[in-house]
Amino acid sequence: MCGIVGYVGPKEAWPILISGLKRLEYRGYDSAGVAIMGDKGLQVSKCKGRVADLEAHVGKKGLKGTVGIGHTRWATHGEPNDVNAHPHTSANGELALIHNGIIENYATLKEELIKRGYVFRSETDTEVLVHLIDDIQRTEGTDLAESVRLALLNVVGAYAIVVVDAKSPDMLVAARKSSPLVIGIGNDGDHFLASDATPIVEHTRNVVYMEDGEIAIIEKEKGLRVRNIKNQELRPSVQALEIQLETLEKGGYDHFMLKEINEQPRSIRDSMRGRLNIAGSEVVLGGIKDYEQKFVNAKRILVVGCGTSWHAGMVGEYLFEEFARIPVEVEYASEFRYRDPVINEDDIVIAISQSGETADTLAAIELAKSRGATIIGICNVVGSSIARITHAGSYTHAGPEIGVASTKAFTAQVTLLTLMALMIGHRKGTIDGARFQQLLLELDAIPAKVERVLKTEAQIKYIAEIYKDARNALYLGRGYCFPVALEGALKLKEISYIHAEGYPAAEMKHGPIALIDEEMPVFVIATQGASYEKVVSNIQEVKARKGKVIAIVTEGDTVVKAIADHTIEIPASPDALVPLLAVVPLQLISYHIAVMRGCNVDQPRNLAKSVTVE
């Protein structure tokens, strides 16, 4: 939600800020803006639309100057337009500020500032910050860094901010609370700021991840200083980035989403690398090694996440119950955090998040942690907030996921949950040795099977062409494939804007069956496994009402083929591993339908990749 960038150094800031904003555009893309210190003072340019619109608005030459900030917005307060776009400036144009997050007490602060004579131009919550800092500078006579600190003492909410001040032209001041901010330390005495490391990696691999409550002061001459909100100097800890630059490019694909779907054989393999030891018949998850015994003793596992990560968590529920015989409750982080959940000290909470920055998941973790639970993270983004606040965890190693619709992150999360459940089951003795070894072999075979599934793309495109104009769609699955049905429906609605619902197949007759007519495509996961016959009956029920059935079946299936309108074959696999295969055709069908409908697949309307507001 909103991407922010900053630059201080010897080079021209404009091209660095613009290319940084393009990398962060997945975080929000309804308006963009920059503020750059020029010879004659602060130059601010902003407009509704994408970063490319901002470039066109400013013109080929860009803005001159070597200190600047930039922002790409996902609107919370105030519609996307030129005025509400960031940066926001003080009345005299000397201060400019960008913000990611929400200022919860903005209304009270705004009222006080209006009484003090400040005039507001935008409808945003952010604008209060710039006037508040300006007011403190005037009344207290403090420098920029101290004024920012004093202002933040009055602020309730979440923020990552960067401020530039014409009175201190060689300086940027940044601060964070609950929204991410990374500082890159360049080789030429330059410093970069960004919401995540992707705009920084092409300039330097040395980064400092800012912590909550920290304020960074970056000056051309003096470099970087970090203080906390109590004004104590801190020593920043510099870490090395491991992202490869080519993973941030489309690599010949039309869209990031298609690239990421096709990367899954590799990303699933990377999630297992060094963890799946077939010869030694063991699973090794170094990141949670110290907590293995806690897992073994756990009376209960709670899983928290949002969206696709929540769906992966549901697959995790089936996995842990089957293999480790531990009861599991899967919770929407946003609901969990506002209930008064019963949490015990011997509970394990698994927090799942691709970005590692989702505000609701972070808050759910804080709550569970404060009540003594052990928190295990499953994150994709290295160094992200969730990865840092959990007690232990495992990275998915899926590589940067840039398409807003999550694809390879889901299969990587499910792979890790499978490894965890098998490891704990093996340790507890709730899964026998022969079956354990068999499942390790089956898991190892999954990447090659995903490659086979990807070969069905031409057939999937043909099916997409037939159903691209549907107004509604239903997704059905049972057992391990119920969460896959939910995920298939989410993929379709978020990128093609077709209304879609996922249901446990047997629940259909308790309501959704009323929706079925000849217009309704029904996607059914009907692979040969524990509930195959039951799902076949559900397909018959749909066909009896003239619904159109598109079934995901096991290779060689003849029964479903005879009754469904279309079938897509996937290789045979144990039930527990079918989600890793069955989700792939559903991702592809959503992708092709969305492309055929002319939708912006990588940046669907109203969505943003990293949901840092609640």
Ligand code: F6R
């Ligand atoms: C769906 C999607 C979202 C995310 C959700 C959680 O395609 O991308 O539903 O899964 O916002 O995000 P993370 O996993 O970053 O916590």
